[in-house]
Amino acid sequence: MTTMPRWPHGQRMALVVSVDFFDTHAILTQEPRMAGREKSLSVWQYGARRGVDRLLQVFDEYRVATSWFVPGRVALEHRALVQRIHQAGHEIGNASFACEDFDRLSLAQQSECLSAAQAALTDVTGEAPAGFRAPFGNWAPGFTPHLRAAGIEWSSSWRGDDRPYFHPSAAASDAPLIEVPLHYELEDEPYFTFNLYPPVPVGQPRIASYREVLANWRQDFAGFHRFGLCLPLRIHPEILGSAGRIDLLRELLNTVRSHDDVWVATGREVAQWWRTHYRENEPGHPVDVLAPLHQQASQL
Amino acid sequence: MPVRQNLWPDGMRSCVALAFDVDGPTGNAMLDGSIWRNPSFFTLGSYGPWRAVGYLLDLLAEYRIPTTFFVPAWVLETWPAQIKSIVDRGHEIGYHGYQHEAFWQLTRERQQEVMAQSLALFRRHLGLTPSGFRTPSGDWGDDTIEVLLDAGVTWSSSMRGDDRPYFIEHGPSGRSLVEIPGRWELDDYASLAYQRSPDFPVGLDRIAPYETTFDNWRREFDGSHRGGLCITTLFHPKVSGKPGRILLLERLLQHMRAADGVWFAGCGEVAQWWRNAHAATGASA
Numbered sequence: 001m002t003t004m005p006r007w008p009h010g011q012r013m014a015l016v017v018s019v020d021f022f023d024t025h026a027i028l029t030q031e032p033r034m035a036g037r038e039k040s041l042s043v044w045q046y047g048a049r050r051g052v053d054r055l056l057q058v059f060d061e062y063r064v065a066t067s068w069f070v071p072g073r074v075a076l077e078h079r080a081l082v083q084r085i086h087q088a089g090h091e092i093g094n095a096s097f098a099c100e101d102f103d104r105l106s107l108a109q110q111s112e113c114l115s116a117a118q119a120a121l122t123d124v125t126g127e128a129p130a131g132f133r134a135p136f137g138n139w140a141p142g143f144t145p146h147l148r149a150a151g152i153e154w155s156s157s158w159r160g161d162d163r164p165y166f167h168p169s170a171a172a173s174d175a176p177l178i179e180v181p182l183h184y185e186l187e188d189e190p191y192f193t194f195n196l197y198p199p200v201p202v203g204q205p206r207i208a209s210y211r212e213v214l215a216n217w218r219q220d221f222a223g224f225h226r227f228g229l230c231l232p233l234r235i236h237p238e239i240l241g242s243a244g245r246i247d248l249l250r251e252l253l254n255t256v257r258s259h260d261d262v263w264v265a266t267g268r269e270v271a272q273w274w275r276t277h278y279r280e281n282e283p284g285h286p287v288d289v290l291a292p293l294h295q296q297a298s299q300l
Numbered sequence: 301m302p303v304r305q306n307l308w309p310d311g312m313r314s315c316v317a318l319a320f321d322v323d324g325p326t327g328n329a330m331l332d333g334s335i336w337r338n339p340s341f342f343t344l345g346s347y348g349p350w351r352a353v354g355y356l357l358d359l360l361a362e363y364r365i366p367t368t369f370f371v372p373a374w375v376l377e378t379w380p381a382q383i384k385s386i387v388d389r390g391h392e393i394g395y396h397g398y399q400h401e402a403f404w405q406l407t408r409e410r411q412q413e414v415m416a417q418s419l420a421l422f423r424r425h426l427g428l429t430p431s432g433f434r435t436p437s438g439d440w441g442d443d444t445i446e447v448l449l450d451a452g453v454t455w456s457s458s459m460r461g462d463d464r465p466y467f468i469e470h471g472p473s474g475r476s477l478v479e480i481p482g483r484w485e486l487d488d489y490a491s492l493a494y495q496r497s498p499d500f501p502v503g504l505d506r507i508a509p510y511e512t513t514f515d516n517w518r519r520e521f522d523g524s525h526r527g528g529l530c531i532t533t534l535f536h537p538k539v540s541g542k543p544g545r546i547l548l549l550e551r552l553l554q555h556m557r558a559a560d561g562v563w564f565a566g567c568g569e570v571a572q573w574w575r576n577a578h579a580a581t582g583a584s585a
């Protein structure tokens with residue numbers, strides 16, 4: 001009963017590497033006590049200082065095109081760096097203006113964050129982003145048409161599947177937004193993010209074993225490969241771009257490159273493929289189950 | 301304490317009653333309504349019934365393991381085709397609330413309503429009447445045993461405190477449930493589940509290594525098999541039915557299949573066996 005998706009040129013699976021270049025903004029939203037704590041904030045500033053270039057070097061070594069999500073404010077604060085990412089052939093996506101928590105914003109405020117970021121990113125790179133990531137994963141019902149109106153073609157924010165899917169459209173004539181869904185086990189942050197005080201994560205767990213995380217990722221890759229799925233690797237320059245962890249990325253890409261049937265693509269390419277080869281979700285898709293209830297909840 | 305040698309049928313040495321809780325997105329966030337404003341969390345949970353159940357059924361067919369799936373009736377109502385495929389492929393379905401209600405916090409009347417509502421949906425969509433129950437969120441109230449017995453339930457897999465089945469007596473009526481207890485060590489939430497907003501684990505502890513998780517589970521089986529005992533699992537399709545973790549379950553099934561004398565049976569079959577085996581000697585085992 002399980003169906004395998006189709007990928008270009010008879011490839012067995014797709015792999016999308018996405019990089020959240022959030023600098024200090026996501027952590028400041030998530031943990032407001034971080035404000036003014038220079039030592040703690042420097043943990044997240046390491047990305048711009050060192051991690052971004054180290055990731056770019058590995059992507060160049062392995063000839064991998066990736067999708068970066070950048071808040072508008074980070075583009076304005078790190079203009080040359082974001083231009084360098086873009087000029088290296090990577091896709092730059094919109095990650096709101098300053099990693100706002102959309103759960104605390106109205107639809108109109110969410111739309112303002114989107115537009116402000118879209119303007120900033122277009123100004124910095126000369127190209128309007130086609131991808132969007134809600135930094136904390138959610139948006140209000142009715143936001144999808146705003147994304148489409150801003151020129152966004154695809155998102156990688158939600159979960160619930162191992163292949164792309166269509167967000168419901170407001171009108172049948174609208175080209176739908178494509179989702180490239182995430183999986184926590186394929187993100188570096190749950191395994192590695194750490195700060196002593198204020199504590200991140202809140203329960204102060206140990207930093208995970210690098211070797212074991214690589215083994216988990218390799219096994220996840222083997223599973224996605226077996227079932228022919230779309231693997232979304234989500235990483236951060238301040239986490240995986242460190243001198244000690246960068247080889248985890250290299251070793252994972254070695255595993256990927258040892259197969260000749262993996263389509264390594266940007267999110268935009270995967271979304272375009274999905275849009276042209278699929279018409280709709282299979283019946284009962286979680287995103288379609290949610291849509292009316294999401295709408296209803298916003299009206300309470 | 302060693303168990304009697306003839307605990308299982310046909311000279312089998314130990315028993316494995318593999319089981320999954322197909323919770324999907326049900327649970328506290330659905331019960332309080334917050335999930336409808338939380339698309340990331342809703343879709344995270346939905347992955348289980350929507351996608352992972354299909355991979356699991358293929359795996360279970362390959363290793364010929366009869367399995368029990370505990371399904372909140374809301375999940376059945378929402379994904380009837382996926383849940384029907386569980387039955388079509390020869391597995392058992394058990395009660396698990398409507399939206400994963402915590403029975404210990406419900407009045408007797410509300411527990412009765414949840415059971416009746418669930419039964420109506422199982423009959424309508426699947427044409428069956430479950431005989432077993434796993435209490436959502438682990439605990440039940442003083443009146444739950446009677447509610448279950450009155451609803452026609454004959455066995456439960458809700459408790460944690462033993463490594464073999466036992467009887468739970470309802471003194472006033474002389475009736476009993478067979479309990480097939482699970483263990484946290486064989487709950488995939490204890491090692492692999494992870495989510496943000498709402499956070500799990502509450503302190504956001506790390507996802508465990510698959511390799512050491514396999515080793516833990518393998519040792520749990522080995523110990524149970526050596527002692528001639530019974531294990532069931534509290535696995536969740538949305539957690540251990542994900543693509544990379546299917547490979548972990550595959551290793552576990554391979555390991556268990558390689559042992560001699562393992563009786564693989566659904567919880568209902570184990571409960572029936574236990575009741576018949578102990579009918580002559582009374583309730584104590």
